[in-house]
Amino acid sequence: MVHCNDSGLGRDSELSPGIKSTYETLMSNDTVIRGLDFMMADDERTLNDQIAICEIPAPTFDERVRGRYYMERLSELDLDCVEMDSAGNVFGLLEGSADGPKLLVAAHLDTVFPEGTDVKVACKHQMYCAPGIGDNSRGLASLLSVIRGFTETHVKPVGNVIFCGNVGEEGLGDLAGVKALFRNNTDIDGFIAVDGLGSRDIVYLATGSRRYEVTYRGPGGHSFGAFGVPSAIHAMGRAIGKIADLKTPTNPKVTFTVGMVSGGTSVNSIAAEATMLIDMRANATGGLSEFEAKALEAIELAKDEENARWQSDSITVHVKLIGDRPAGSQATDSVIVQAAYASIQALGNTPNLEGPHSTDANVPIALGIPAICLGGGGRGGNAHSPDEWYENVDAYLGPQSIFLTILGLVGVEGVCDPILPQRGR
Ligand SMILES: [Zn+2]
Numbered sequence: 001m002v003h004c005n006d007s008g009l010g011r012d013s014e015l016s017p018g019i020k021s022t023y024e025t026l027m028s029n030d031t032v033i034r035g036l037d038f039m040m041a042d043d044e045r046t047l048n049d050q051i052a053i054c055e056i057p058a059p060t061f062d063e064r065v066r067g068r069y070y071m072e073r074l075s076e077l078d079l080d081c082v083e084m085d086s087a088g089n090v091f092g093l094l095e096g097s098a099d100g101p102k103l104l105v106a107a108h109l110d111t112v113f114p115e116g117t118d119v120k121v122a123c124k125h126q127m128y129c130a131p132g133i134g135d136n137s138r139g140l141a142s143l144l145s146v147i148r149g150f151t152e153t154h155v156k157p158v159g160n161v162i163f164c165g166n167v168g169e170e171g172l173g174d175l176a177g178v179k180a181l182f183r184n185n186t187d188i189d190g191f192i193a194v195d196g197l198g199s200r201d202i203v204y205l206a207t208g209s210r211r212y213e214v215t216y217r218g219p220g221g222h223s224f225g226a227f228g229v230p231s232a233i234h235a236m237g238r239a240i241g242k243i244a245d246l247k248t249p250t251n252p253k254v255t256f257t258v259g260m261v262s263g264g265t266s267v268n269s270i271a272a273e274a275t276m277l278i279d280m281r282a283n284a285t286g287g288l289s290e291f292e293a294k295a296l297e298a299i300e301l302a303k304d305e306e307n308a309r310w311q312s313d314s315i316t317v318h319v320k321l322i323g324d325r326p327a328g329s330q331a332t333d334s335v336i337v338q339a340a341y342a343s344i345q346a347l348g349n350t351p352n353l354e355g356p357h358s359t360d361a362n363v364p365i366a367l368g369i370p371a372i373c374l375g376g377g378g379r380g381g382n383a384h385s386p387d388e389w390y391e392n393v394d395a396y397l398g399p400q401s402i403f404l405t406i407l408g409l410v411g412v413e414g415v416c417d418p419i420l421p422q423r424g425r
Contacts, residue, residue, distance in 0.1 A: 100159025208327025220272025
């Protein structure tokens with residue numbers, strides 16, 4: 001999960017009477033309670049899975065080995081139709097008992113750590129340390145425990161549940177795995193991403209981002225001998241100046257930065273090439289497109305001004321989109337948010353409605369499909385750093401709250417009907 005430090009939007013949500021009664025029914029059912037007890041007893045096995053998963057390297061764009069391992073685990077757990085798609089996502093189906101909604105529950109396989117990173121897990125005083133131990137080995141392991149909760153205690157969902165390990169969540173992966181899943185499966189009614197730690201946070205708002213690589217090119221030449229030709233660096237400097245002056249709204253928040261620049265060959269050369277990377281983010285699609293249009297205009301204008309300065313047309317600019325995560329929002333009284341809220345409460349905890357983040361849930365949220373991101377349980381810190389750590393404290397609450405959320409959404413045979421609506425097919 002990419003944290004955007006934009007918390008504070010969470011408000012307490014009142015549960016609707018329908019959701020309340022569904023969760024009262026679920027929590028007074030013996031089979032459901034057996035499932036929850038199973039996950040508590042499954043805690044140590046889940047931790048062992050987490051360690052085993054962490055020790056299989058899975059850099060974004062190179063998740064194959066971990067993906068194959070996870071696919072084998074899904075097959076062992078008696079899911080149907082276990083397969084890997086062409087993007088590298090692996091998934092299996094827990095078939096429902098009747099016609100009902102189709103829910104996709106996914107944890108990302110990839111890590112931000114490059115090939116060659118030492119991913120061996122070290123344990124000291126109950127603290128487990130390794131890059132990726134929490135994000136997202138915990139999410140992947142929690143999902144396995146949730147699946148066992150269904151298959152080993154025979155809790156039968158009404159709707160279909162697809163469990164998935166997906167590729168491409170981090171960085172330049174650009175949510176490629178989940179984008180492929182929603183491109184190839186147009187009949188999914190709801191989505192839960194399981195990412196990172198904790199068992200109280202509900203992410204239901206999506207921070208969108210667009211990222212560009214912008215390259216200016218020109219003739220270049222000696223700083224003295226060729227003086228009089230336009231410079232790629234000067235053109236890019238003009239663009240940066242214009243972008244830096246752009247004003248953005250604070251609500252909904254829009255942010256931007258030129259995060260990296262490179263170019264030129266020496267101090268006494270007119271630069272033939274210059275490149276910059278720009279990141280822009282927003283919590284609403286409109287604000288993002290508006291800023292993007294202004295930034296792209298500034299980039300073109302900078303080229304024209306540099307050419308005009310030297311009565312030339314030799315500077316060109318090439319703009320390449322290198323990141324696209326859609327923005328979107330949902331109401332706190334939407335069924336999927338309420339189901340997660342009721343589940344966390346039913347386990348005796350206080351739910352926390354998080355501010356907007358960038359997660360795999362961005363993709364369905366932007367498509368108008370109900371979606372949230374939940375933690376896999378436990379606690380830890382230093383995600384995305386080589387010093388990442390994890391403590392297995394009350395960790396079973398992660399799988400339990402995911403399990404309960406699923407049950408409410410897709411229903412349980414003979415116990416309660418699904419509350420997640422089926423979209424028009
Ligand atoms: Zn993550």
